Amino acid sequence: MGRLPCCDKMRVKKGPWTPEEDILLVSYIQEHGPRNWKSVPNHTGLLRCSKSCRLRWANYLRPGIRRGDFTEQEEKMIIHLQALLGNRWAAMASYLPQRTDNDIKNYWNTYLKKKLRKLQTAADISSPTNSTSRDRWERRLQADIQTTRQALSDALSRGKSDLLSELKHDIDAVKKPVQVPVYASSTENIARLLREWTKKSPKPDGRTSNDGSSSESSFNDGSLSSITDALSCYKSEIEELGGLEPFLGLEPCMEPSISSEVSQSVASGETRPYLFQEETKPNLGVLDQPNVTLSSCRKWLYDDGADSLCGRSDFHLSEHLLEFFSS
């Protein structure tokens, strides 16, 4: 027998979320934070399963999510990551902070997989006498894995105490600047939803039509310039703090929702109301593992796509690589 259902299915509403439900959910999360999902339906009055609430937040309402077309860099990134991690969409999403695991999964299943298959077929047809593209792909993959393995091995051969002290420093360095507001742009998400809602006439069952491209307008209004200003401010503060580059070797990834108010509080070190506290996935296990220098791995993995990455991904990267090569 399986587990008992997480919710009373008789009382649970299913199907697409309405803007009203979204507003209820976002208001609750703004007040209490994205935790204790079990209590969310009770406190908000939503007739939704706790899982459904969490999913709605994670895949749609959470600020900082970018929707719509994937860039070429993101596409390359996903192809690389898929080769390395397989179908571990959540892990892949940690390298593409603006994309959700669901988005990446959908993009892979509906588009990328077919595209790669097509390319492979085309390559096979164009050079039938040579080795197959699959052979070439596998050879390249093997070479890449060898490169990464070597880089990892070099890094691991360094003294452990050095690594630990460096790690502590790195964690401190990363913690501060990555603290970004999370809920500040929820209002924008809701505004977007409402715009869509009013744009499209709701159907009797409450479902709205969706053309799938409607979400790009979040930052196209007057708030854009203030966001840009805030980003500049934020960047200069990072530079004052010594910058992330020594550790990351990357440009820091900016959450689009950053506000100057938060930047100021980051710089001054003051504590902030919950509304502006960060929501990040915990770096599980990071203290148990040496945070190796992974410049070679990074170069291989990020190949062409570094600009779009968030610095804290390095932790995830080291975890995945260690897990990958120790398995």
Place this chain on the structure above:
DNA sequence: AAAGTCGTCAACCGCCGTCGC
């Protein structure tokens, strides 16, 4: 214009790992 097919993607389902009791 109608019917059929395809592509997209939000949401659901069920399994698994972790945690607290």
Place this chain on the structure above:
DNA sequence: GGCGACGGCGGTTGACGACTT
């Protein structure tokens, strides 16, 4: 250690719009 609750994850579904016949 066993058990249940919970959160997280990947696979899958199904509604809907777009496209084709």
